[in-house]
Amino acid sequence: MPKNVKKPQNSLPKIVVRPAPRLKSRALVQLGHLVFPAAIGRNGRTVIKREGDGKTPITTMNLLYGFHRGERTGTLNTLLTMHRTRRTMLWCDAASDPNYNRLVKTPFKPSHEELQRQDGLYDVCLVLDWNITSRRRNLGSAIFMHMIRPGYEPTAGCVAVHPRDMRRILPFLQKGRKIEVR
Numbered sequence: 001m002p003k004n005v006k007k008p009q010n011s012l013p014k015i016v017v018r019p020a021p022r023l024k025s026r027a028l029v030q031l032g033h034l035v036f037p038a039a040i041g042r043n044g045r046t047v048i049k050r051e052g053d054g055k056t057p058i059t060t061m062n063l064l065y066g067f068h069r070g071e072r073t074g075t076l077n078t079l080l081t082m083h084r085t086r087r088t089m090l091w092c093d094a095a096s097d098p099n100y101n102r103l104v105k106t107p108f109k110p111s112h113e114e115l116q117r118q119d120g121l122y123d124v125c126l127v128l129d130w131n132i133t134s135r136r137r138n139l140g141s142a143i144f145m146h147m148i149r150p151g152y153e154p155t156a157g158c159v160a161v162h163p164r165d166m167r168r169i170l171p172f173l174q175k176g177r178k179i180e181v182r
Contacts, residue, residue, distance in 0.1 A: 012172055012177065013031050013033075013172070014031075014032075014180065015029065015031050015169075015172075015177065015178070015179045015180065016029070016030045016180045016182060017029050017030075017038065017040070017056075017159050017179065017180065017182065018030065018182045019040075019044075019045065019182070020037070020038075024044030025039060025040055025041060025042050025043075025044060025154035025155075026038070026040065026152060027039070027040045027056075027159065029159065029161055029165070029169070031169055031172060034168065036161050036162070036165040036168070036169070037152060037161075037162070037165075038148070038152070038159055038160060038161050039148050039152040039154055039155050039159075039160040040154070040155060040157075040158070040159055040181075041053075041054050041055040041056040041155055041156065041157040041158075042054040042154035042155065042156070043055045045057070045058045045181065046058060047059075049130070049131075050138055050139065050140060051093070051095050051137075051138045051139065051140050051141060052156075053140070054154070054157060056143070056155070056157050056158070056159065056181055057130055057157070057181060058182065059130070059180075060178050060179070060181075061128040061143070061178070061179050061180075061181070062128070062129040062175075062176050062178060063080065063126060063127075063128060063129070063173055063177040063178070063179060064127045064128070064129050064132065065080060065081040065082070065083065065126075065127055065175065066082045066083070066124065066125060066126040066173075067082065067083050067084075067085045067089070067115050067122060067124075067125040068082050068083075068084060068085065068123065068124050068125070069084075069116065069122070069123045069124075070084040070085075072120070072123045073123055073124055076124070076167075077167075077170060077171045078170040078171060078173050078174075079173065079174040080170070080173040080174050080175060080177075082124075085115045085116040085125075087106070087116050088105045088106045089103065089105060089114075089115040089116060090103070090105065090106060090108050090112040090113065090114055090115065091103055091104070091112060091113040091115060091141070091142050092108070092110060092111070092112050092141070093111050093112060093141040094110035094111040094112070095137045095138045095141070096110075096137070097110040097111075100137060101131050101135050101140075101141035101142065102132075103115075113142050119149070120147055120163075121146050121148075121149065121160070122144070122146050122147070123147055123163070124146065124147060124163070124166050124170070125144050125145075125146045125147075126144060126145040126146070127144060128143045128144060128145060128159075128179060131143070140157060142157075142158070143158055144158045144159075145158065145159045145160070145161065145166075145179070146158055146159075146161075147160060147162070147163050147166060148161060148162050148163075159179075
């Protein structure tokens with residue numbers, strides 16, 4: 001797909017995250033005929049997501065926007081709005097805080113995720129609409145699609161793919177694109 005050409009949502013191949021055989025923390029991300037290995041929550045998948053349960057929600061989520069480490073990723077080929085991360089950017093995962101499941105800035109004392117991580121997990125981090133547009137406490141926060149750890153180690157509930165696979169997926173993404181976890 002050429003850069004900056006917006007395709008109608010219904011003409012794009014569906015993005016499906018389905019369980020991989022044998023390991024509950026592994027999955028396959030399918031984009032049309034392309035299939036990529038992925039890591040998901042350390043405790044597998046669930047239809048009843050709770051904060052801190054280590055599970056990936058079984059649902060269909062809209063893709064909202066993303067973050068990237070510009071000095072590490074360079075230019076990305078995507079129609080999705082991508083914000084360059086800064087050291088001051090955090091994501092609140094403290095269910096008791098009014099900023100729960102929202103972008104916040106330092107200084108911030110309640111529990112949070114740093115978006116400009118040193119380990120590279122969030123070099124590209126896509127925000128999935130899990131408990132964001134209609135937030136409820138303790139139903140889970142920070143469900144992202146991001147980069148894998150070595151060996152496809154499990155996530156806390158996100159979907160993680162290899163950087164080369166993320167680059168292959170990005171051109172097909174735009175706001176509102178649906179990602180279905182089965």
